[in-house]
Amino acid sequence: MKPVRKAVFPVAGLGTRFLPATKAMAKEMLTVVDKPLIQYAVEEAKEAGIEQMIFVTGRGKGALEDHFDISFELEATMRARGKSLQPLESTRFTPGAIVSVRQQEPLGLGHAVWCAREIVGDEPFAVLLPDDLMYGKPGCLRQMVDAYQKVGGNIICVEEVAREKTSSYGIITPGRSEGRLTEVTGLVEKPKPEEAPSTLGVIGRYILQPEIMRVLDNPRKGAGGEIQLTDAMAEVIGQQPFHGVTVDAVRYDCGDKAGFITANLALALDRDDVAPAVRAFIADLR
Numbered sequence: 595m596k597p598v599r600k601a602v603f604p605v606a607g608l609g610t611r612f613l614p615a616t617k618a619m620a621k622e623m624l625t626v627v628d629k630p631l632i633q634y635a636v637e638e639a640k641e642a643g644i645e646q647m648i649f650v651t652g653r654g655k656g657a658l659e660d661h662f663d664i665s666f667e668l669e670a671t672m673r674a675r676g677k678s679l680q681p682l683e684s685t686r687f688t689p690g691a692i693v694s695v696r697q698q699e700p701l702g703l704g705h706a707v708w709c710a711r712e713i714v715g716d717e718p719f720a721v722l723l724p725d726d727l728m729y730g731k732p733g734c735l736r737q738m739v740d741a742y743q744k745v746g747g748n749i750i751c752v753e754e755v756a757r758e759k760t761s762s763y764g765i766i767t768p769g770r771s772e773g774r775l776t777e778v779t780g781l782v783e784k785p786k787p788e789e790a791p792s793t794l795g796v797i798g799r800y801i802l803q804p805e806i807m808r809v810l811d812n813p814r815k816g817a818g819g820e821i822q823l824t825d826a827m828a829e830v831i832g833q834q835p836f837h838g839v840t841v842d843a844v845r846y847d848c849g850d851k852a853g854f855i856t857a858n859l860a861l862a863l864d865r866d867d868v869a870p871a872v873r874a875f876i877a878d879l880r
Contacts, residue, residue, distance in 0.1 A: 733843070
């Protein structure tokens with residue numbers, strides 16, 4: 595069983611639901627308390643043992659790479675003023691640890707993942723969608739890697755969703771279950787509630803075998819006229835082990851305005867430095 599050393603971050607989206615904030619700024623750079631969404635995802639991957647982060651970007655996404663680069667002017671100014679550089683430590687990576695490739699057309703998540711095929715090579719790899727902020731210890735991907743080391747194959751993160759919301763998710767057909775692991779016998783993208791095979795929805799964390807790239811070499815358009823990763827995953831079910839895992843973490847949908855605000859409140863309340871002021875503000879609202 596090959597270790598999972600690489601992770602793909604599809605970050606080429608335009609973030610239209612957050613306009614005008616995202617007109618000139620990558621949506622993945624929106625901050626939850628004091629860190630951008632992309633940093634939460636990268637730190638989660640690093641904790642899970644990922645050695646190389648692959649950003650699948652688009653036009654206007656240079657800030658994502660800049661965030662994980664050395665800012666000479668900023669650091670020189672902070673040193674001159676006697677300020678600690680500790681807040682910047684988590685943004686430092688060795689050369690080659692973060693690389694990027696362009697998705698030149700917005701053709702869907704499956705296409706975005708396929709754009710990283712040459713860098714992924716013949717290895718299993720993780721996929722993390724920064725819009726899904728997974729908050730827990732150990733991190734979501736660390737828990738998934740632990741599951742992968744037990745059963746191998748493909749691992750996707752799943753959670754129970756309301757039946758009326760199945761049309762917003764990839765939904766699995768569940769097989770045998772053991773603890774937090776559930777065998778995946780089928781996958782369908784965004785089914786109508788009355789047609790959904792279960793209420794176990796796929797959320798933005800995956801560990802996939804490299805064979806998925808061969809499927810994506812000959813893509814077909816799925817839901818929304820896009821190349822869906824879910825459809826490609828469905829094709830390898832039965833050929834390789836495939837499991838869904840429910841993790842001990844809270845998901846905040848930061849691709850949604852209400853979810854983004856909720857994430858800021860929840861994480862702020864879990865921080866000793868800002869929680870007292872936030873609690874006092876909430877108390878004054880009552």
